[in-house]
Amino acid sequence: MPKRRYAVYDVFTDKVLAGNPLAVVFEAEGLDDAAMQRIAGEFNLSETSFVLPPVNPRHRANVRIFTPHYEMPFAGHPTVGTAIALAEAAAEAGERGTGILVLEEKVGPIRCAVKQDGGPAFAEFDLPRLPEQLPLSAEPDAIGAALGLDSQEIGFENHRVGLWSGGVPYITVPVASLAAAGRAVLDGSAWLDLAPTRDNGAPACAYVYTRETVGKDSAFHARMFVPGSPGYEDPATGSAAAAFAGVIHHFDRPVDGPARYWIEQGIEMGRPSRIRLELDIEGGGIAAARIGGNAVRTAEGSLFV
Incomplete structure (x- = not known):
């Protein structure tokens, strides 16, 4: 045997x-x-x-x-x-x-x-692939509704809903507050109607994030929801952090040089996680990026x- x-x-x-x-x-x-x-x-x-x-x-x-x-x-x-x-x-x-x-x-x-x-x-x-933004046809209000959130809770500062991939695509959903992130609940059937599918036929997952955090040294608070029968929440998602590198670069425009961010996740589940994301910015673009933990x-x- x-x-x-x-x-x-x-x-x-x-x-x-x-x-x-x-x-x-x-x-x-x-x-x-x-x-x-x-x-x-x-x-x-x-x-x-x-x-x-x-x-x-x-x-x-x-x-x-x-x-x-x-x-x-x-x-x-x-x-x-x-x-x-x-x-x-x-x-x-x-x-x-x-x-x-x-x-x-x-x-x-x-x-x-x-x-x-x-x-x-x-x-x-x-990162095996630098992040890229992909086309997304779903409206932000529909994405918010599929997460049980009102339209005014979607987005903060200049951050907007998008579809990003660093090897695996995610719908990235900025929310206005830690409280809004805590209320998010994925409606799987509604999500399947609007989420694009990946190469393996599975729908893109939801990555909800806010700049408000629980930990003092965290830069972002995140939750990741996987649709399915049943769907579930993931306590720590490195491939989503890889996609999120593109979000940070696109909206926050870090200056040339190294940039380091700690992302907290899994807190609502009772499985707190810490993901370190590092970007090397050269000429305004991402030259390289790393994820650690x-x-x-x-x-x-x-x-x-």
Whole structure:
């Protein structure tokens, strides 16, 4: 009977039972797509990553990412969590556990840096694609109504509703206050009528954000809603932060040089998360961007599949 190691990590947090949980299956050779999909459904977490030998031998691993229902070309918390899981496994085997490693994902190779200094490990990765704005035909009032919010609660300063992607598209919804963000509830059927679909046929998700925050060092407060049957809220969404990099650049116009933002998420769910977003601005444009966060291991074991 096959025996495959796995571990569960809470990602974008330095505390257990917070952040976004991720299952990492370390030895995924021999599993076909259908088996990976069924295993992801068995874990029933927002994502499960499967570690395979790299196509390019200079890279650390090929990583497949599955939700319980479909495969993702790229996702932030699986990238951070898998990088930390591989680094910790290397350190436990007496090998170098910190430094640079490259993960191959469907979106392309992703360069990651992992740091372990005695506390919870921290990893950051370069965005595989710089964010871009996509056309959105849905009206802001309709988007607000699908989130249970009035039209006057949608938008703040010069921020407006848009569709942005850093590998995965999101409808980004600025709201006027922390209170408005807290009242948001996604009407899945209404959302399906207005949201464009992704390449895998799934609808674009809702990323609600405001500049009012709970944490004093946070720049933005965010919530992310996934439509479906049933829909759910995600406690920390790195791929949404990748898209959000374009929102910040477009509306806030940071000056040339490095810019760093902490994004808080998951607070309404009781799973507080912190995502670090860094932008390198050159000539008024985004030259590069990175997403980072901590991850802590909460469980480990074997799969007999």
